[in-house]
Amino acid sequence: xxxxxxxxxxxxxxxxxxxxxxxxxxxxxxxxxxxxxxxxxxxxxxxxxxxxxxxxxxxxxxxx
Numbered sequence: 001x002x003x004x005x006x007x008x009x010x011x012x013x014x015x016x017x018x019x020x021x022x023x024x025x026x027x028x029x030x031x032x033x034x035x036x037x038x039x040x041x042x043x044x045x046x047x048x049x050x051x052x053x054x055x056x057x058x059x060x061x062x063x064x
Contacts, residue, residue: 001028004058008020028059039057
């Protein structure tokens with residue numbers, strides 16, 4: 001399985017960043033699916049977390 005990672009930063013403190021590994025109901029089966037949907041998921045996450053901005057995102061194998 002593939003997971004989506006976001007590097008998110010506080011809007012009020014842009015240098016204060018962290019990595020988020022949001023969990024979605026349906027994990028991605030492959031990198032192509034993650035790549036196609038990553039931007040949309042990042043936008044959804046940012047809308048639900050207005051104190052943060054998504055600086056970048058990437059897809060990688062899920063860590064067990």
